[in-house]
Amino acid sequence: MFSSDGVTGAKEKSELDIRSPKMPFLDRSPTISLYYEVHGPPTSTPLLLTHGYSSTSAMWQPQIASFSQHYRLILWDMRGHGQTSYPSDSSAYSEEHTIADMAALLDHICGPQSQAIVGGLSLGGYMSLAFYRVFPERVMKLLIIDTGPGFKKDSAREAWNETAYKTAEGFEKNGLKQLSGLSPERSTVRHRDAKGLALAARGMLTQRNDAVITSLERVQVPSLIVVGEDDRPFLAAAEYMSRKIGGAKKVVVPRAGHAVNIDQPEVFNEAVLKFLKGSDERARL
Template sequence: MARASLNGIEIDYEATGAGPVVLLSHGYSATRRMWDDQHRALGDRYRVISWSMRGHGATDSPADPAHYSAPLTVADIRALLGHLGVERAVIGGLSLGGYVSLGFALEHPQMTRALVICDSGPGYRSADAREAWNARARERAGALETRGLDALGASREVRESASLHRSAQGLAHAARGMLAQEGSRVIDGLAAIRVPTLIIVGDQDQPFLAPCEYMAKKIPGARLEVIRGAGHSSNLDQPEAFNRVLLDFLDSLPPA
């Protein structure tokens, strides 16, 4: 565990191993600890960085809800890489972490060596579909404010992170500001991504199978891998299969 003062907050992160850098971002209401197995599996060949987003785990939870957004999350990734002296990295994440990884690649293509997008989606062009998603995000925020951390969901990455969170209010702010989406910049930008991209999804992750297939078609040259027996936490549900696919992709990249 390490901490860095960046963009006005204290960010909790872990960096292990040596070699080309792989930065991994967690899903909503999980923490950096969901990537512990990838630290172990990749550490002999890669420098793996995981971190907890604003409002999550041991990272600060600002009181001002305006301090939570997808662009600020992208800025936090940029600041963390700068703090660690990293100029270019494989950028990856699961669920919300995958969405902000796409945003990072579009904002900082020169810093993105490759993308790994897991059990995620690119957002919506339809304003009605986006509002339906955002309404669910607001409902999650309200439940956290009413019931506290007991309102967290039942998915594996969330269950295993529940005891690591410090602020139900921070998670509520993150739901409204980071999980909720504005505009269609990410989905509209998929065809502009020009780095090697691996998309991983569990075969039981029904809500995200179609979005992952869509991204694989829209991102030039993207590779789609479906993990059998995995749900929305493919790296936790089937770690050996996940790590095998991930290492095969990383080892295939041109030299850093």
């Protein structure tokens, strides 16, 4: 259901040159600090993007130059990923903590109860839907990319969770080598160790209920659903969400897989900016 993007690779230096060496952190507890980046004018509309499981904020490199011209682009690393903390307490990893982290970032960067366009890829897209379910008043628009909304059937959820547990076991057994050689998009980001990824798989990748999928019909903001044409496991999920979310727009990107923003960055960027601009114009009518 979610993405798996992330280890150090040859592209790392060139693709990270755009990033400032002194990006800030937000302390969430004595042992947890969230890494984040802000690109673009401080007066522009905030756009919060969340990466997929086992990826980091580095996966959005192809979007920074384009999106930051029009929006205050906020990128961050989830717990157990990238430059954010890797707490050893398994209870520090959950959907609820991730939602709270997103709210805290917006409060810290943009002000208490500020609004933003909220989106993400794979697990990040799921967490964006989960964030809207809890804080609908803070979401201006949704960007749901190469993801699914969870499961209604207990049997399907249990099967997904078994896969997540096996993913955790793989990291516990093989370390970061578990990621090497799997797909091109994983070669552009870094993790400090595999323990955080294992704990994140158990606490954040697994699902406890059907709260998100059953909330889709209550989404009342402009929503864009993007999926790669070759991301076959997610094509049906994208179609399902486009039918359940009122007025949602769906874009299928040719010659793109699960990391559609990396596989076809120009097409992806154009589709997102066209949607955001178009929904702005409709709101003014």
